Amino acid sequence: MKNLIEIISGLSNLLGNAEEHAKEQFNLQSLTLTQMHYIENIHVLNNPNITELAATLNLSKPTVKVAIDKLIEKAYVFKVQSDADRRSAHLHLTEKGKLINQMHDFAHKQIAEQIKHKLTAEEQQSLIAVLTKVLLEK
Amino acid sequence: MKNLIEIISGLSNLLGNAEEHAKEQFNLQSLTLTQMHYIENIHVLNNPNITELAATLNLSKPTVKVAIDKLIEKAYVFKVQSDADRRSAHLHLTEKGKLINQMHDFAHKQIAEQIKHKLTAEEQQSLIAVLTKVLLEK
DNA sequence: ATTTTTAGTTAGCAAATACTAACTACATTT
DNA sequence: AAATGTAGTTAGTATTTGCTAACTAAAAAT
Numbered sequence: 535m536k537n538l539i540e541i542i543s544g545l546s547n548l549l550g551n552a553e554e555h556a557k558e559q560f561n562l563q564s565l566t567l568t569q570m571h572y573i574e575n576i577h578v579l580n581n582p583n584i585t586e587l588a589a590t591l592n593l594s595k596p597t598v599k600v601a602i603d604k605l606i607e608k609a610y611v612f613k614v615q616s617d618a619d620r621r622s623a624h625l626h627l628t629e630k631g632k633l634i635n636q637m638h639d640f641a642h643k644q645i646a647e648q649i650k651h652k653l654t655a656e657e658q659q660s661l662i663a664v665l666t667k668v669l670l671e672k
Numbered sequence: 673m674k675n676l677i678e679i680i681s682g683l684s685n686l687l688g689n690a691e692e693h694a695k696e697q698f699n700l701q702s703l704t705l706t707q708m709h710y711i712e713n714i715h716v717l718n719n720p721n722i723t724e725l726a727a728t729l730n731l732s733k734p735t736v737k738v739a740i741d742k743l744i745e746k747a748y749v750f751k752v753q754s755d756a757d758r759r760s761a762h763l764h765l766t767e768k769g770k771l772i773n774q775m776h777d778f779a780h781k782q783i784a785e786q787i788k789h790k791l792t793a794e795e796q797q798s799l800i801a802v803l804t805k806v807l808l809e810k
Numbered sequence: 811a812t813t814t815t816t817a818g819t820t821a822g823c824a825a826a827t828a829c830t831a832a833c834t835a836c837a838t839t840t
Numbered sequence: 841a842a843a844t845g846t847a848g849t850t851a852g853t854a855t856t857t858g859c860t861a862a863c864t865a866a867a868a869a870t
Contacts, residue, residue: 596829641684738857
């Protein structure tokens with residue numbers, strides 16, 4: 535019987551490999567690792583402005599500004615001027631930019647398929663019930 | 673009741689956040705995202721030579737050579753000349769370089785702790801049994 | 811034994827990634 | 841109303857990250 539840490543580590547590898555594989559499928563050679571990181575954080579932070587994004591990434595505002603300019607030029611990102619504060623603009627992902635998140639969804643779907651093939655209906659229900667408790671609690 | 677894909681997505685976030693948090697704890701500001709990627713792949717590929725690493729990362733050999741030179745200079749990596757082929761050298765991680773992998777272990781430990789706090793002993797056993805089946809099968 | 815292939819390197823270049831300092835325009839505080 | 845603070849930008853610079861072309865030395869194939 536394996537212990538919990540080994541299981542987590544295995545799960546981490548499973549997810550990591552699926553993400554790697556999905557990246558190859560989605561053919562995003564035009565983006566660097568760093569640029570993907572920006573796009574993922576714009577998604578997670580839900581349309582941040584440049585100041586918020588810079589703080590999250592621990593980078594200076596000019597650095598983030600230049601990086602975002604390039605992502606706008608390549609049509610992954612666009613700006614929406616804030617109503618509340620005319621100095622500020624929110625960063626949004628274009629359909630092309632959202633592709634990166636769809637890539638993550640794709641990876642998750644692949645793993646879900648693998649799991650379905652390996653477990654009985656009862657085991658699946660048990661897994662869902664227990665992990666729901668882990669994810670929702672507190 | 674949630675479905676499996678949502679669970680996987682939640683799990684992915686849980687792992688991602690733990691890794692992010694661990695990175696902050698381990699204070700690896702001297703390394704860029706890309707450099708960490710090199711180090712992780714040297715670990716995963718188990719002491720590859722430059723040609724193998726370049727193929728895995730889809731980068732040219734001169735690019736990888738220059739990057740590795742910098743990681744050697746910063747004492748994250750060292751080379752070991754191959755016995756079998758005198759042209760070739762295997763890349764190894766120094767203790768400092770292995771810190772990145774210890775960081776992953778730390779993240780996994782944190783998640784294991786979280787799970788232990790949220791589940792009863794029976795639920796933990798059930799989770800381990802089912803995930804062992806997922807990870808070991810075929 | 812000679813040719814071809816392979817591992818790694820060197821040089822020269824371009825783009826991406828990061829910084830600080832200094833600035834404009836708007837918002838907030840006093 | 842004036843002073844201070846904040847969001848974003850611009851300019852200038854250094855480092856990192858990536859490439860191709862051309863090379864050396866060793867290994868493999870002919």
